[in-house]
Amino acid sequence: MKKNTLYRHGIALMLAGTAAAGLLSGCEKKNEKTAADAGQEASAAPLLRDGASIRLPSASPLRKAISVAIVTEQTIERSISVPGAIEADAARLIKVVPPVSGRIVQLNKRLGDSVKAGDALFSLDSADLASAYSDAGKASATLNLARRNLQRQKDLVDADIAARKDLEQAESDYTQAVSEADRAKARLSQLGASLGPGSGHLYQLRSPISGKVIELTGSQGGFWNDTNAPVMTVADLSTVWMAASIQEKDLPLVFIGQSAKISVNAFEGESIEGKVRYIGDVLDPDTRTVKVRIAIDNQSGRFKPGMFAKVVFSGQPHPAPAVPAAALVQNGFNTRVFVEKSPWVFEPRIVKTGAQMGNNIEILSGLKAGEKIVAKDGVLLND
Incomplete structure (x- = not known):
């Protein structure tokens, strides 16, 4: 009787061990499947973020959408374009008042x-x-x-x-x-x-x-x-003034003798050259601008006081890095570009922009020539 009892207990222990082994094997297979699914989901994501870095997996469709280019150094001539108006020279205009x-x-x-x-x-x-x-x-x-x-x-x-x-x-x-x-x-x-x-x-x-x-x-x-x-x-209108108002931030770029191209609205398609003769000494507190005057030869009498015009002040040529306008991404109050740190790994960087020349924009700070950036569709990486 005692032998039968021991036999039954042994059989029970064997069955329990078999069940436990089966359960453990099932859990391991489930964990392996979960890890595999996670790997497949990660590889299927268009981008992965690791702190400030953004990585595009090999299967990411963004690899075909964005394009990478090298930042080049270009000769920049930062011009200033402002509206202007023709005025008579006050020193050559007399209002005749009888005493x-x-x-x-x-x-x-x-x-x-x-x-x-x-x-x-x-x-x-x-x-x-x-x-x-x-x-x-x-x-x-x-x-x-x-x-x-x-x-x-x-x-x-x-x-x-x-x-x-x-x-x-x-x-x-x-x-x-x-x-x-x-x-x-x-x-x-x-x-x-x-x-x-x-x-x-x-x-x-x-x-x-x-x-x-x-x-x-x-x-x-x-x-x-x-x-x-x-x-x-x-009035002696043989010489007239082209008066333009320069914003406070652009004052360092304007100087006496600077060349300017003037396009008078009345003579569409024509332009004349002039040089800065006078820069105001007082800032207008309402508009935060300074009056700049350019002398224009008017022996022909074509230019009438009160005519409107567009004035483009030429800048001093200087080398600076430049990027395509499409590379710039606005993020709140900041302008950013995405810099490639390693193949298909990018990092956002805040830059300060300057003059625009066609489709390219000068970079004043934040980038150096030779660095690689996302030149197109960088907005797809923006958060």
Whole structure:
């Protein structure tokens, strides 16, 4: 009986061992299958990330989509393109304002007429001028009387006939008369007139510069009583300014004597060359720009103040790495490229860009010539 019991226990242990061995074998096969499936899934993924690195497996379809190129060094000429407008040279433009009021009795020059320096522009019948002449005449007469009186008092004092105080009074009167006569002459000189034969009430204003009458607001026979408003404007437009506003960030790239190409909107397809003559000393606080002026020869008179144009300032040629525009990928506020560290292993890198020349863009920092980058469809690697 005891032997049968031991026999049955042995059989049970043998069966349990067999079952355990079978279970263990099944688990091992399951683990092997899971690992194989994981390997197949990894090889089927288009890309794998390991920290900052991105690897494309051999079966990845991205290998056919993206292209890799070497960063080359190119000669960069960073030009600046800005809008501009033609302006008259302020030093060659005069708004003719009469210093006296009066009636315009003659217009010697009309709108569009050529003017030479010293030419009569118009004449005024002016009571102010007549008053100035009258004051000057009175002051001159008073001065002559004071001079004679002073001389008479000196003679009387020398003869011990007149008192000393009378001489002192004559000297004071003479000094005042000289001062008043000088004031009256200065007033006439300011008006461009002088006391002499023919003095009267007709005031003739002459042009201080040569040029053309480009604006006329007065008319013959009209009364002009506003001594702050111009009757006409004379301008020499043989040379005009092309004025352009340069942004604050581009100021280091602009210099006196720099060449510029100007395309005036009115003359499509044409361009003229000019050189920077003036760079403003003050930054506009509203637009954060500085005014730059280029002198343009305008002997033909084609260029009219107020015309709009496009101005391209040439830059200093310098060597720098450049990449295709398609290689740049925007990521938030940063611009990135994907650099190949080893075959089909890439790493994103932030770069700073500069000038654009056709399809290529200058790289200011972040890349060196000779490095390999994703030149096309790098956005497929972007996260």
